[in-house]
Amino acid sequence: MDIQNQKYEFSLEKFYQNRSIIRTISPQVLESELQTEKYIIGPGDIFKVSIFGEVENEFEAPVLPEGNVLIPTVGVFHVSGKLLKNAKEIISQALKNNYLKAEIAVSLSGLRKFRVYFTGEVKAPGTYFAQGSDRLSDIIEVSVVEAKQPDEVTSSLSDWADDTNIKITHKDSTFEYYDLSRFYRHGDKSQNPNLKGGDIIFVPAIDLKKSYVIIEGNVGFQGIYALKKSETLFDFLTRVSALSKKSNLENIIIERSQN
Known part of the structure; x- marks a missing residue:
């Protein structure tokens, strides 16, 4: 090469x-439930609001491009950049102030x-x-x-x-x-x-001014790889998935440059 x-x-x-x-x-398609204390709200996220009690209502409220969410008959609230947990609290509290005898449920129904x-x-x-x-x-x-x-x-x-x-x-x-x-x-x-x-x-590209390894031969993992500091031969071959049950470690030839 x-x-x-x-x-x-x-x-x-x-x-x-x-x-x-x-x-x-x-x-x-999620790998687990969203963490309300980590997910940050932004334009395009969609909230689902459910109201139970004397007034029954359910609707979706998208976060608009300016970062606001519009809650009908209640008001407009800026939620972009806030944690999901805090945004839900803002919407829930505003609804509770408007619907005193109702149960309020706010959830995130769509991800931006x-x-x-x-x-x-x-x-x-x-x-x-x-x-x-x-x-x-x-x-x-x-x-x-x-x-x-x-x-x-x-x-x-x-x-x-x-x-x-x-x-x-x-x-x-x-x-x-x-x-x-x-x-x-x-x-x-x-x-x-x-x-x-x-x-x-x-x-980035592999930095040729630093340590690198070239693998050649009749193998499916030929190429050039970065070598990490203090990495042994076994560690390197394991990291690049070069080892299998059929690997014959006795037939490995190592050539080193003089640089």
């Missing part, structure tokens, strides 16, 4: 040529969709729809469908992608780095975060 001649820079032209807007998964941006060493860069229950891995997995010749594509990341150092930048310019390989190998959800509206997901 000719490392020096390999081109792996990200092209903005390619980004716009492959720009696509899709839904990641069907609405309301928002845009996230998938960039870097990926095969189908572009804009994707997501919702609050979607994680980083959901975007990466669904983008396989958008790649060229999807029947032949098993990963939406390029051969030069470093999935141990994925950067997610939020709308407020804060950012974090994630090692997605730990989620796929060990089920570590802390390395597979839920996405937020406007997130920019950047998958």
Whole structure:
């Protein structure tokens, strides 16, 4: 493999040529119940309001583009940016003040969709729809469908992608780095975060100035991989899913460069 001649820079032209807007998964497909103390309300979320007692009524109240929710005969309330728990309390209290002898139930019946941006060493860069229950891995997995010749594509990341150092930048310019390989190998959800509206997901190329490994031979996992600090051969092969019951570790040949 000719490392020096390999081109792996990200092209903005390619980004716009492959720009696509899709839904990641069907609405309301959740891995667990929403946590009211963590989910942040935004435009497009839909509340269901039920009133029981002397007055019987049930209706849906969407969060409008300006971040307000309109409750008929009660008023307009700004809930965008608030935790689900607090938004429900605001709506419930306003209804209780208006319907003194009624029982009030407020729930979230629909999740909003928002845009996230998938960039870097990926095969189908572009804009994707997501919702609050979607994680980083959901975007990466669904983008396989958008790649060229999807029947032949098993990963939406390029051969030069470093999935141990994925950067997610939020709308407020804060950012974090994630090692997605730990989620796929060990089920570590802390390395597979839920996405937020406007997130920019950047998958970097493997840094050739740092440690890397090239796997060659008659195997299905050929390619170039980033080598993590203090990682042993066994740890590395395990992380990249290169080991199986049929693996013969006695036939591994290691060649090291002099650099």
